[in-house]
Amino acid sequence: MRAYPGRWPLLATLALAAALAPSLALAHGSMKPRHGGTVSEAGETVVELVREADGIALYLSDEDEPVPSAGMAGTLTVKGPGAPVEVALAPGAANRLEAKGAKVPAGAEVTVMLLDQATRAKSFTTFAVK
Amino acid sequence: MRKVTSCVLAGLIAAAALAPAAADAHGIWFAQRAKQLALIYGVGADDLDMVKRMPLVKSVAGFDGEWKPVKVALRAAGPIVLVDSDKPVAAVAAVMDNGVWSKGKDGEWQKKGRDELPDAVISERTMKYAVHLPALPSTPVPVMPDQTLQVVPVTSPLPAQLGQPATFRVLFQGKPVEGALVKHDYVNDPDQEPLKTGADGTVTLKVRNQGLNVVGATFVGPSDDKARYDKVEHFATLSFVLPHAPE
Numbered sequence: 001m002r003a004y005p006g007r008w009p010l011l012a013t014l015a016l017a018a019a020l021a022p023s024l025a026l027a028h029g030s031m032k033p034r035h036g037g038t039v040s041e042a043g044e045t046v047v048e049l050v051r052e053a054d055g056i057a058l059y060l061s062d063e064d065e066p067v068p069s070a071g072m073a074g075t076l077t078v079k080g081p082g083a084p085v086e087v088a089l090a091p092g093a094a095n096r097l098e099a100k101g102a103k104v105p106a107g108a109e110v111t112v113m114l115l116d117q118a119t120r121a122k123s124f125t126t127f128a129v130k
Numbered sequence: 131m132r133k134v135t136s137c138v139l140a141g142l143i144a145a146a147a148l149a150p151a152a153a154d155a156h157g158i159w160f161a162q163r164a165k166q167l168a169l170i171y172g173v174g175a176d177d178l179d180m181v182k183r184m185p186l187v188k189s190v191a192g193f194d195g196e197w198k199p200v201k202v203a204l205r206a207a208g209p210i211v212l213v214d215s216d217k218p219v220a221a222v223a224a225v226m227d228n229g230v231w232s233k234g235k236d237g238e239w240q241k242k243g244r245d246e247l248p249d250a251v252i253s254e255r256t257m258k259y260a261v262h263l264p265a266l267p268s269t270p271v272p273v274m275p276d277q278t279l280q281v282v283p284v285t286s287p288l289p290a291q292l293g294q295p296a297t298f299r300v301l302f303q304g305k306p307v308e309g310a311l312v313k314h315d316y317v318n319d320p321d322q323e324p325l326k327t328g329a330d331g332t333v334t335l336k337v338r339n340q341g342l343n344v345v346g347a348t349f350v351g352p353s354d355d356k357a358r359y360d361k362v363e364h365f366a367t368l369s370f371v372l373p374h375a376p377e
Contacts, residue, residue, distance in 0.1 A: 043165035124218040
């Protein structure tokens with residue numbers, strides 16, 4: 001095949017696109033905590049769990065955009081010493097869900113169920129709390 | 131040109147003749163749709179109307195990682211059927227009674243028994259079963275009472291990479307069955323030549339996909355109502371998911 005310099009920019013672009021494609025297709029947003037908590041993924045929603053003095057807060061985002069908590073509900077189940085404790089999640093400001101009064105001892109396992117109230121779709125994630 | 135037309139016509143006639151048998155071979159399995167777990171009815175890439183068939187589903191069951199029951203239900207979400215649960219599931223199973231079908235002398239399948247079509251060429255009842263493992267289990271898959279025909283992994287844990295061999299056992303009424311026909315990928319290779327289980331009910335095959343695998347098994351059992359159908363065709367799937375590389 002004869003060399004054709006004009007083709008290289010196209011080939012380079014295609015190669016770059018191919019190299020980027022998997023990460024673009026797989027990324028659902030940053031997994032770095034923004035509120036000092038722990039991050040996990042429920043379906044495609046990035047969930048940050050933050051232990052607060054009066055309970056647990058969850059911050060929801062998708063592809064780095066906040067997910068309004070007004071359309072969400074769910075439960076938080078804490079498995080520690082003794083029987084599992086389930087607490088309902090209530091919408092807070094912006095992308096914040098709250099489980100007021102929930103206690104999470106160190107070493108507990110916290111399972112979050114998120115309910116999208118528009119589609120009734122449920123998604124789950126589990127945190128191992130240190 | 132005339133020869134080509136004849137060949138095409140012959141092909142179409144052959145396809146039409148085969149179609150009823152293909153329709154009869156449908157199964158149920160579970161697959162992820164928009165991060166939700168859906169119950170699928172079909173064969174190969176044909177993902178048919180499960181919503182209208184929901185009344186045919188006789189049971190659905192969920193299990194946690196210790197094989198304890200988890201409450202699950204089915205719900206229609208637009209044109210698909212989703213598994214609804216308030217808790218995460220490590221496994222889910224379903225049974226569907228697809229009813230009695232008879233093939234008349236004219237080659238047409240009808241949803242009738244031999245009592246209504248006495249001169250039928252074949253009358254059969256078809257039962258569909260499905261077990262799904264969203265993540266590879268760390269403990270052996272138990273025998274599930276509702277799954278009259280069940281495919282269980284013998285290799286434990288299942289390989290995490292495609293192309294690795296894995297042995298499966300087909301159970302009929304909880305016992306290994308010889309001569310069941312097993313396909314290693316019911317979704318992506320539905321026309322493959324099936325393997326037959328040996329005397330111990332096992333087959334060994336290579337895990338085909340780094341993603342969803344749907345192993346399908348067929349076993350024809352005796353009729354429990356000879357006045358209506360000659361046999362009961364049981365079709366069971368075991369679907370499991372091999373994880374992809376970390377994102």
